[in-house]
Amino acid sequence: MKTNSQILDLFVDLQKESYNWREDIIINKAKFIEEIDGALKDKEIYSLRKNVYSICSIVNYPKRDNIGLRNIDKDGDTVVFKKNLLLEELKQVQKAHTIGRAKYYLERLKKSITEIKTSKINDINLNRWKEYADIITDSLWILDKRDTSGAHFGWYWGNFIPQIPHQLMMRYTKKGEWVIDTFVGSGTTLIECKRLGRNGLGIELNTEVVRKAKGLISRENNIHDVTAEVIQADSRYVNLKEILSKYGIKKVQLIIMHPPYHDIIRFSSNPNDLSNAKTTEDFIKMFSDVIDNTTPYLDEGRYLGIVIGDKYSKGEWIPLGFYVMNEVLKRKFSLKSIIVKNFEETRGKRNQKELWKYRALVGGFYIFKHEYILLFKKGK
DSSP: OOOHHHHHHHHHHHHHTTOOTTTEEEEEHHHHHHHHHHHHTOSSHHHHHHHHHHHHHHHHOGGGOOSSTTOOOTTSOEEEEEHHHHHHHHHHHHHOSSHHHHHHHHHHHHHHHHOOOOOSSOOOOGGGGGGOTTSOOSSEEOOOSOOOSTTOOTTSTTOOOTHHHHHHHHHHOOTTOEEEETTOTTTHHHHHHHHHTOEEEEEESOHHHHHHHHHHHHHSOOTTOOOEEEEESOTTTOOHHHHHHTTTOSOEEEEEEOOOOTTSSOOOSOTTSGGGOSSHHHHHHHHHHHHHHHGGGEEEEEEEEEEEOOEEETTEEEOHHHHHHHHHHTSSEEEEEEEEEEOSOOTTTTTOHHHHHHHHHHHTOOOOOEEEEEEEEEOO
């Protein structure tokens, strides 16, 4: 019999693991494996289906649990499932036409809770890959609204939506690893670092933006006890070797860059600001200096993500994204993906949709509705 304090402890622990009380279900792991092993011993498919049906019934209706499948002890061994996905797996077993195929599905289900299979670059359990519905694997990202939860606040002209660093960190880092954002702005990446348990360093040129970013980042609860530091510096010249040595590390595992899209928005009057580059060629040269100064501190085989958009100037489309891509490919990087991300509106075009449509019709161009997320893998 669990006391109220034990139930509270369980609730708090599961919250830390992003447990969703509406969608998820907690199962007694040992008992579940026992039931699967029992079904695997069946020699007739009818008997196997009957046993699996009993499990489904308990998952759907806990009051029918007369075997302790839903028993949750404070110090017990439990496993959390997405309820709908667990039911899908069990129903697939029931629908199998042969005993061999049914047992194959059961073995796969057992493996999903007894073995963890991850890659070298993330914590995604490939034995339970269906549960990662929130991770995007398509090259077209339709994200209409930015995440404004917690410390995220869209005050900064150049900030990007938190879903971008969230997705990149989930795919290309493990908990406890290090991320650098070379144009950290309002601190979006570092807020996500605190949420996901990654250590983050952000570099920002503008002193006032640094001050505001630090304030926002401090508002995000640091439940994983990670580093989230903003450094006021020019990413072309910042001494990363010295900064990293303070934390006892030599390399990081992910670099995110979200530079100005040249002079579309002037972020300051500082001549070192990339938004003040006199020409497109100057912008590319300044950005290349950032690449050369920071990417040597990225581990081999790890990823660089660049968020960049194109621009329109003097009646001509300027493909900044592809210019930047070509510069990176001159270094020891291979291109892994070009993701096209939509945006419905910007602060500069808000409430001016009809005006921009008129301008497009007059000028013979198309209105920007996308930007790129370029993903590169560092070679040897």
